[in-house]
């Protein structure tokens with residue numbers, strides 16, 4: 743869903759896309775749409791600019807430069823969080839947490855090993 747959202751934002755080009763238009767194109771509700779937009783922003787693949795539209799504050803979404811995005815996706819490729827079914831419930835201080843996740847720990851250890859052998 744996030745990759746599909748990113749493609750839609752990318753296709754919007756320089757003019758960007760209102761967050762509400764993204765929700766409609768994805769067929770999701772505003773809560774889910776906001777969550778997706780925030781996750782993409784957190785990953786650094788899109789940026790959100792606050793905008794007053796028809797008297798209401800919203801966000802316009804812009805895709806970051808393609809080469810910059812490819813670096814970020816590649817850098818994080820293989821991270822178990824991207825395909826994890828628990829991601830919406832996972833967070834520091836929660837019962838499900840990155841602080842004691844064996845999948846994430848294994849992934850980080852593997853990355854560290856690979857870096858040692860470069």
Ligand code: SF4
Nearest residue numbers: 823826829832840843
């Ligand atoms: S830290 Fe572990 S539980 Fe949390 S989203 Fe990543 S893989 Fe899933």
